[in-house]
Amino acid sequence: MRPHPVRHDGDVGELRAGMLLVATPALLDPNFADTVVLLLDVDAGGALGVVVNRPSPVAVSEVLAGWGDVVAEPEVLFSGGPVGPEGALAVALLRDADDAPVGFRAVDGRLGLLDLDTPVELVEGTLAGLRIFAGYAGWGADQLEDEVEEGSWYVVPAEPADAFRLDPDGLWRDVMRRQPGELAWHATRPADPDLN
Template identity: 30%
Template sequence: MDWRAFRAQLVQSEKPGNKSIGAEGSMMPAAKRWAHPILAPEAGCVLIATEKLDGQQNFERTVILLLSPGSNNPREGPYGLILNRPLLQRIKDIKPKDRAWVKHFGNCQAHLGGPMDTEVFLLLHGTSGIKGYQEVIPGVYCGTSEGLEPVAEFAKRGNRSLPQGFRFFFGYSGWGTDQLKKEIAAGLWCVAACSSDLITSTSTSGLWEGVLQLMGGKYLELSKRPRRKQY
């Protein structure tokens, strides 16, 4: 069981008037899709832009999967990938130098991971045990273009469904050691844990609103606010 789903059950059980407690006092299974706020960033959480980022082209109404919350090392700040910025192009349209990309992943959607660098990140789900991929949350793995070769080899062995569980992100979103904490304190981001199917969904349309609505309360209200006009 995903320990995060167990935590989600606990969070649900603490809500007034909840229906997550069974007749004998045992907790009921968590809903398939869930999201709830957490106190501090952690690997695998999501950052949800608030209305204070409306008008900021890079991050307006974005949902970012945080791959690492950073460390005490000033060179290892938090970083992650924007989940809901699909590009118009597919991999075959970008015409990468490595033709293996087109052969095995040509029809995969390209996404903008963030404004930093030109590194290509790969998000994979539905399989495991591929060298060079780090598990972000149970069942979801992340690597870079350097790890594409073992994935291609995996595809050659007959796993035809692999590209559907494979997402390409160009660039990433990153912060200095204390920068993200300051932005959260200033109300630029909501920090939340959510079910993995929200992260792996092939359609990101309405993801920002969807996560906030699942969180409920003041977050539900935020999901309904129109974009702020910038003067």
């Protein structure tokens, strides 16, 4: 996996697993408008991530018995993206990087993917956070780089708790607010700049 350096508005972000894609106001696609995407895999063949700020009304316990008590609140499935919405991806944050349960595959530090075929009792006590996503976002070779270059995404560092927030609705603004320089100004932009 080779990281892809990307420039946008003078800020440099690196397209690599563990980074966030934050939708810019120019991104009007309803699948991604106002989203924050956690990148889980980036290589020459493309990229894969999950939208971390779109909870669904479906309780995890309704579709994955036993996992409802393990996931972070709110205990619902999240809409991870338009690709494969009938499948599920589990993103986990380890309590201790040296104590990974069976079925855990590291993505970036303590953050990784967890195989949902792993017995729940084997992961209890090892996770600081777990979220289950229905579907994911995927890009072919160079597609994401092109979208960043055209101004659809900001590429920014993630914090470990971003994917596991109790209130995902405020994530877009909070991520933008913590960015350096002029990028932070976007956190206070009105929904319709023409009304400003």
